[in-house]
Amino acid sequence: MKTLLINIQELLQVRDSSILKVSGDEMAVLPSIKNAYLVIENDLIADFGSMEDLPEDLNPEKCIDVDGKIVLPSWCDSHTHIVYAGNREQEFVDRINGLSYEEIANRGGGILNSAKKINETSEEEIYNQSKVRLEEIMHLGTGAIEIKSGYGLTVDGELKMLRVINRLSQNYPITIKATFLGAHAFPLEYKENRKGYIDLIINEMLPEIAKNKLADFIDVFCETGYFTVEETEQIMEAGIHFGLKPKIHVNQFNSIGGIQAGIKYNALSVDHLEIMTPEDIEALKNSETMPVALPSCSFFLRIPYTPAREMMAKGLPLALATDFNPGTTPSGNMNFVVSTACIKMKMTPEEAINAATINGAYAMGISETHGSITIGKKANLIITKPISSYYQLPYAFGSNLIDSVIIEGEILA
Numbered sequence: 355m356k357t358l359l360i361n362i363q364e365l366l367q368v369r370d371s372s373i374l375k376v377s378g379d380e381m382a383v384l385p386s387i388k389n390a391y392l393v394i395e396n397d398l399i400a401d402f403g404s405m406e407d408l409p410e411d412l413n414p415e416k417c418i419d420v421d422g423k424i425v426l427p428s429w430c431d432s433h434t435h436i437v438y439a440g441n442r443e444q445e446f447v448d449r450i451n452g453l454s455y456e457e458i459a460n461r462g463g464g465i466l467n468s469a470k471k472i473n474e475t476s477e478e479e480i481y482n483q484s485k486v487r488l489e490e491i492m493h494l495g496t497g498a499i500e501i502k503s504g505y506g507l508t509v510d511g512e513l514k515m516l517r518v519i520n521r522l523s524q525n526y527p528i529t530i531k532a533t534f535l536g537a538h539a540f541p542l543e544y545k546e547n548r549k550g551y552i553d554l555i556i557n558e559m560l561p562e563i564a565k566n567k568l569a570d571f572i573d574v575f576c577e578t579g580y581f582t583v584e585e586t587e588q589i590m591e592a593g594i595h596f597g598l599k600p601k602i603h604v605n606q607f608n609s610i611g612g613i614q615a616g617i618k619y620n621a622l623s624v625d626h627l628e629i630m631t632p633e634d635i636e637a638l639k640n641s642e643t644m645p646v647a648l649p650s651c652s653f654f655l656r657i658p659y660t661p662a663r664e665m666m667a668k669g670l671p672l673a674l675a676t677d678f679n680p681g682t683t684p685s686g687n688m689n690f691v692v693s694t695a696c697i698k699m700k701m702t703p704e705e706a707i708n709a710a711t712i713n714g715a716y717a718m719g720i721s722e723t724h725g726s727i728t729i730g731k732k733a734n735l736i737i738t739k740p741i742s743s744y745y746q747l748p749y750a751f752g753s754n755l756i757d758s759v760i761i762e763g764e765i766l767a
Contacts, residue, residue, distance in 0.1 A: 357394040357763065358414035359425060359737075365390035365402060366426035366744060367711050369726035375644065375716040376708050378669035384704035384744075392425060394733040397762040402727060422740035423757060426707065428497025429688035429736070430714030430725050432601075433625050433646055435502050435535075435679035436491070437484045437518050438468050439475035442681040455607075455655060455682070456579060465539040468505040468680055472515060481518045485525075487678070491686035492528055494754075497734030497761050498725075499528060500601075500675075500718045502573055504535030509558050512536050516568035527762040529732070531718045534559070534569040534598060537581050537589045552585060556592040564596040570719070571622065572598040576612035583611040590619040601717070605629045607657070617641045623673065623717040627660045628652055635668050644717040645670055647709070648677040649694040655682050662699040673713035674706060693751035703748050733763040 365387045376383070391408045393401040401409075445463050449455075458464050472480065491499065501519045506512035516532055523530035536555045544551035563569050572593030576586040590600040599622050604612030606626040613634045616624040624638075625646040638645055647660035662672055674695050678686035688710055695706040715725030724732050738747070739757045747755060759766045 355396055355416070355763065356400070356412070356414040357416045357418065358412055359392045359394075359418050359420050360408070361405065361419050361421040362390040362392060362425045363422050364388050364424045364744065365392060365727055366424060366707065367726045368402065369712065369728050371728050371730060373712070373726070374721040375671050375713050377671035378666055381666055381672065381705040381708050382702055384707055390425075392727070394760070394763045397733055399727060399729055399731050399733050401729060420737055424738040424741060424744050426736050426744070427711045427724070427726055428734040428759060428761065429495050429710050430498045430718065430720070431491070431496050431675050431678075431686065431688055432500045432623065432673055432714045432717035433648060433675035433677050434499055434686060435504060435677070436487045436499075436686060437480060437501055437503070437515050438505050438680045439471040439480050439483060440680070441684065442467055445681055449655070459579070462542070464681055465505065466542060469507040469511065469539070469541065472505040473508060473511045477514050477518060480514065481521055484518055485522060487686060488522055488526060488528065491678070491688075492526070492761065492766060493759060494687050494689060495736040495756050495759055496686065496688055497528060497732070497759070498715060498718065498720060500531040500533055500571070502533040502535040503569075504538030504573070507536065507539065507541045509554065509562065512559055513562060513568065516563060520568055527764065529720060529724060531571065531720070532569045533571040533573045533601065534563050534593070535573040535575070537574040537586070539575065539580060548585070552588060555589060560592055560596045564598075569598055571601045573600070573602055575603040576610070576615065577603065577606055578608045578610060583615050586612060587615050587619065590615070590621070594619065599719070601625065605634065609634055613637055617643050622719055625675070626651070628658045630661050630665070635665055635670065638665075638670050639668060644673050644713060646673045646675050646717050647695065647699065648675055648683065649698055650685055650687075650691050651677040651683040653694055653698070654684070659698045662695065662701050662705070666705065671713050671716075672709050673717040674709040675714060675717070689747065689754070689756070690751065693748040696748040697751065703745050706748060707744070733760055735760040
């Protein structure tokens with residue numbers, strides 16, 4: 355099947371195949387072609403260029419005139435928890451009434467609240483709730499997503515979540531990467547026996563996950579009150595032994611050395627980064643680890659935002675993701691994330707779009723196939739409504755400016 359898009363007002367994020375991420379000053383550059391065409395063959399980008407150079411012998415089965423519209427790669431959301439049961443709306447009200455994240459957690463709320471619900475809910479029901487969220491974010495322009503476990507905190511609960519993620523991946527065209535996050539919190543029954551729970555992760559959960567090929571990555575919540583740096587390193591090492599590359603939660607509330615631990619174990623990404631010291635920024639220089647900011651989490655919790663400008667000024671790359679989860683970011687809208695990065699983190703539209711596409715793809719290990727308009731990459735595209743320029747995307751933060759979404763070469767119904 356050959357599809358031709360013509361009269362594209364501007365085709366954004368046009369890249370050579372050798373570019374897998376952009377860093378520092380490069381993030382301010384968003385290559386584009388005005389008055390462009392693009393050819394899709396089956397599920398891949400086959401050709402693109404200026405309308406002046408449109409070949410006459412294309413003979414497409416479908417030709418779409420997108421006059422006045424902008425085309426860009428679909429969003430790559432590299433950090434989500436969209437597989438969960440129920441919601442945590444009561445905690446939202448508790449926070450308004452003055453309770454902190456830590457106080458809610460200490461009362462059995464937070465992650466442990468979600469874990470209780472996951473373990474009480476059938477696999478079929480979790481799947482049915484999660485697919486609604488997945489369909490929603492696809493229509494909001496996300497074409498690739500990472501989904502974590504971490505609300506099971508038991509062998510059965512974690513495996514149940516990973517099977518749901520696997521089933522979503524089989525049933526939907528969107529690219530899905532699965533992350534095992536058994537080390538999200540300590541279950542109540544292991545509160546006084548941390549070693550016992552870590553042993554359960556390493557000796558019971560990981561072998562089953564590896565045997566059934568249920569995950570691509572391993573994650574740990576490295577934070578005061580959760581997993582120490584030493585515990586994080588032990589779990590990352592075990593994950594690597596079972597073929598899972600680390601990508602970890604660090605520096606959400608405190609800087610305790612999690613970034614340095616992630617780099618030491620060649621983590622694909624370190625995520626959250628609301629609290630960054632000069633030493634943390636320095637450690638990330640010359641590493642292959644992608645820093646990932648989650649601005650809609652900062653927005654929802656009213657906590658600091660990742661210091662994007664300082665990090666990019668030091669030559670670092672940055673990716674943006676939603677952190678979609680029931681407790682601290684009940685939204686998977688990458689358009690809002692891009693806007694919030696511009697408004698609250700002072701990223702330019704070019705920097706934010708780079709962070710949400712090519713760098714987001716890098717942060718889940720798929721930038722060779724996703725994240726830019728490149729011949730041979732997946733035809734995962736956003737077609738905007740008629741807009742004056744791509745500045746409108748972050749500027750009109752409450753508007754849905756997406757006309758249609760193409761995933762794997764097919765327009766979403």
